[in-house]
Amino acid sequence: REVAVCHFHMADLALQEQRIAGAPPLPKARIVSALRHARRSVEYWEREGALQYAKDFISSHIRVARLIECHPRSSAISEALEHLGGAEVKLLELAKSSASGGVAAETKELFITKPTGEKVAVAAFRREMSRACQSGLRQGEDVERLKTLYRRVLRNEPIGVGADAAAAA
Numbered sequence: 001r002e003v004a005v006c007h008f009h010m011a012d013l014a015l016q017e018q019r020i021a022g023a024p025p026l027p028k029a030r031i032v033s034a035l036r037h038a039r040r041s042v043e044y045w046e047r048e049g050a051l052q053y054a055k056d057f058i059s060s061h062i063r064v065a066r067l068i069e070c071h072p073r074s075s076a077i078s079e080a081l082e083h084l085g086g087a088e089v090k091l092l093e094l095a096k097s098s099a100s101g102g103v104a105a106e107t108k109e110l111f112i113t114k115p116t117g118e119k120v121a122v123a124a125f126r127r128e129m130s131r132a133c134q135s136g137l138r139q140g141e142d143v144e145r146l147k148t149l150y151r152r153v154l155r156n157e158p159i160g161v162g163a164d165a166a167a168a169a
Contacts (some may be wrong), residue, residue, distance in 0.1 A: 004044035011038035038064045061087040077136040087124040121156040129153045
């Protein structure tokens, strides 16, 4: 557990460097190294139980998405959204497949639910997806696609990134 937390914070160091005003873009080697640490943290929380450690699972995936966004590629924001969408689907499937009493009250608060009680989204992932979409729209990258994704995020609809999005378009 401590090792996963260390990996999490090692990945976070790169993101903290980016928060400094006027900081140069991260070198590719630094991004790759930070992503490796972030992914190791994600792997641990997935292996140990995403529902049991839901907050750690969520924050680790958000770290990975933010690091993906640091890549100087034009598709970086789309890749980050795809990562968050996949993580959200995993967590929702786990929550739906567990017995109704199997999800702790603290964990239930992390989900956005319909009035029927059906879990439709993870609030923290939706916030991060919104932030990523806004960032992409400000940069002017793939504006129409990001607008569509942003609407889906705000409406708590499945975002359908990756192959699903290509089929829908």
